[in-house]
Amino acid sequence: MAKINDYSHVIRLFILLLIIGVTLLVLRNRYIPGTFGQYGTYRGASVEEIRASKKKFIGSQMCKMCHSDAWELWDSQAHKNVSCETCHGSAYKHVSMDSKVEPKLSIPKNADFLKGNSHKLCVSCHEKNPGRPESHPQVNVKEHLDRLGMDPDSEMYQNVFNCVQCHKGHKPAMF
Amino acid sequence: MKRREFLEKCAKAATGAGLMFSGVAVNVSASAGLSKSSKKLINQDGYDWNKHYYGMVVNPDKCIGCYSCMRACSDENDVQDRGFRTWVERYTITKDDKVIIESPKTRDQSTDKDDYFQLPPSKEPNIERQFFVPKLCNHCTDAPCTQVCPVGATYKTNDGVVLIDHPSCVGCGYCIQSCPYGARFWDTNYLCANKCSFCYHRVTKGLNPACVDACPTGARVFGDLKDPESAVVKAIREGGAKGLKRSLGTKPKVFYKNLSQEVV
């Protein structure tokens, strides 16, 4: 053992701190993610991870491949700027090989209040609303139904005789 | 005695210095080894992120408040029920100069089980005018959120999209506090911050974000600010496009056309 003098304790303290410091450095290199700092102060691998997420909406062009008749009709009428999946829901399950989901006005899971009810779906764009420009086709639903002698709260209207009986989704204009 | 003490001191100093240098050597060699193995990444499918810089133009005049964009976003991105990656605000200006701003509730907030992601028509009697303004993350060029993240869990890619690295987020909430636009929210499922990602997984493959595709009136226009033929550059060139809260210096990349002075 070295001779103890006035500053032995300080030297030993210094050595102890150095050892701790180096250990911490080694631990840091062991646990830091490999791609950190690659492109900036973030984990570089995260970019590709996010890019690899699955897409749910496949686009209206894909629907044409199997549903060409309906597609041609839709593309020639007033709703041609409303994409297929806006009303029918995302189609990634429908086109995937291992799924047999039929999107019949199926609505994305976070909007299940629409529950495939066309009157709610149609109304979400076409209810008369002061915020909508005058050129946009809109109607006061209650008045519209009153004229036809129907009650919007009735079972009949909600489940059987609703908007699509007269206004087809792909060809909404009646005249 | 003095010489022995001196030699002892030198030995101790040398040990200390040796330890320190070995620590530095370990550090340097470790990072050299690491960076060699991770040079691959971005260009795997030929996509070069340096060639693009994404932005969006929103036209409140065309928005009809149908909320299709919100439904599409929540489907595409598996958004939890606590917050909105994008939302639509409704501004009602009454005849006596009152401004009423409303936006839909999340599913967590809705009291009646059917009243989320939509707003029933306003029952306000004296409406002077009303309009809808879609909002989302502005993917600012000088984003305050990326500046304040303590662990680098949120960052701006080279193609101008601000993303969140969820496995790295510690959940401190500092980025949520720093966003002047209220675009970020606390995700109660992942226990970290969440926000619009411009559908990065779609736009880097040549598609549009889900909200842009879902909009029936074309109120949202997306594109590459570096491409002079892109829809977004053309929309900006038409004039009247400006970002929100410009005085804060965040340089937002979502531009609003003919922004009315009431918009917050």
Added chain:
Amino acid sequence: MEYLNYVFPNEHVEWGLMIVAYPYITGLVAGAFILSSLYHLFGAKELKPVGRLSVLCALGFGAFATLPLLLHLGHPTRSFFIMIRPNLNSAMSGFGFIYGSYMVLLVLEIWFLFRAEIVNWAKSSPFGFIRFFCRVLALNVLELTPGALRLDHKMAKILTAVGIPMACVLHGYVGFIFGSLKANPWWSSPLIPIIFLLSAIVSGIAGVALIYWIWCFLRRVTPDQRCLMSMAKYLFGFLIIDVTLELLEIIHKAYEGKEEWEMVWHLMTETLGDSMIWIQFVIGSAVPLVLLGLLLLFRPGARLSTFMLLISAILANVQVLSMRFNVVIGGQLLSKSGVGFHDFNFHIWGREGLIACLVIGLMCALLVSTLIKIFNSTLANDAIS
């Protein structure tokens, strides 16, 4: 144009009571350390009875300073990311290094200040394991030569000198976390870091004064009057500067009258209302200032002086705690929309509840009292001389 209340749909009050507790605790740490530096470095001899006591208090509080943060984080298991992969652009990333190195400095300072006692226990404690433990703590150097003791004294002084700016950064960076956010008009200000630091010193001095008095009371010993009066003097001085700067910030915002001033005024007078005006300014600032002013002007007898000092110390801590609450929670009650306010819901239970805060406070108090008990006799000797 009159706006009705509107808050952005994504906004909620994210930072709760834990983020109020954290600046308060680190404030006590920094403040107690500054008080001890007044004795060790600046030669305020009448503070000798609390010179070493305050460093122990600083350690006692500082040991639990990370707890509120860990309780708040969404992923506390990832908290070490701040140490190994910080984004140095962020003020918050400084937490790892600043807090870590400051605690190391505190422990070293205590080591140098109390080394003589540790070595004595290593040699003559009746218990074997304490002898062993103290031998390890003393790094197996069991001699107390006059040269070594002088060196200890000098190292303590150096560490104090290094520790003062570090204490300022330890609390200043917390203030900067708030002060640098341009998105929030209540927080964004260059004065916030300074106000945080000064109120930290106020709470530290007041806290140590209370602890010192309680410690004397429990030992049935009369506290040193000169020490108490000296602490009253420093408390008064720092409290004046602190309150002046807090008022200056409000006056400045009012005078400039920027767009957000209406919101800020509404926040102060109505949303925060009682908490701001009555608790922070009237009860927390005005009353202690008056009491301390009278105390220092008229120098009444020992018992009345001590009583006035203790009331002022308690109220000063109330001021500092309510200021932290008003800044942290108040800032989040403002909506980024600029036209709305939120409500704050006090949680009793849960990770960010009142009970959690009280438990942390209790743990700090226990640690401080344990530390003081361990070094009881040596601290008592400090008071005599």
